Amino acid sequence: MKSVEHIFSDNGGNHLLVALYFCDDDYKRDVLHIPIEYEYIKIVDINITKAYVDRPIHFSVFFKMVSWLLQEYKKDEETIYTFICSTDDLETNHPNFLPQEFRWKLFDRLYRREIKNLKMNIQDVVVGPEGYQSMARAFYRDKHAPIIHVISAYLRDKQLLYQ
């Protein structure tokens, strides 16, 4: 699987590591159930981690990261970006938020700060009951809405079957 990586130093002893993983055709077809006529569209999964997980990191790296992500997104018109919030433990000053909720809110704030004039749509997916949720977001252009509808319908079916 192809990936693009970038490192952002906080100039204070830690680094933010970001990797974009490009889903292969088998995954798009067999797991996401994307119709074959849309397989040319690249589905890119964003992965973010600190180099030193147990050390704090200066907030400025997140702004640099979002600028870089938007730059990468703009480079290729045929991409849909996805982000799944990790449920790994996270030390924050907000003990009332679950780790994935904190990551979700942070990513959303950064996105809304940077979005400005960029034409970009968002599809959010929240799976599970309160307190046990998994969150994901897709960023896409208008012309890729059909793919998002296909994947959304597939996910919705997963709940209907259970009921």
Added chain:
Amino acid sequence: METARTIKILNPSKELVAFIEKAQKQKKERMEIMREHFFQTYLSKS
């Protein structure tokens, strides 16, 4: 134009739960690889 829509699946099927768990596991593995790669590159340069 920015639009935001949310799909909420409060009662996911076992299949969807398995899919999510697999995605989270894959995410964890990827982050581990990213850190390993960083330390190998960083330590080799210093």
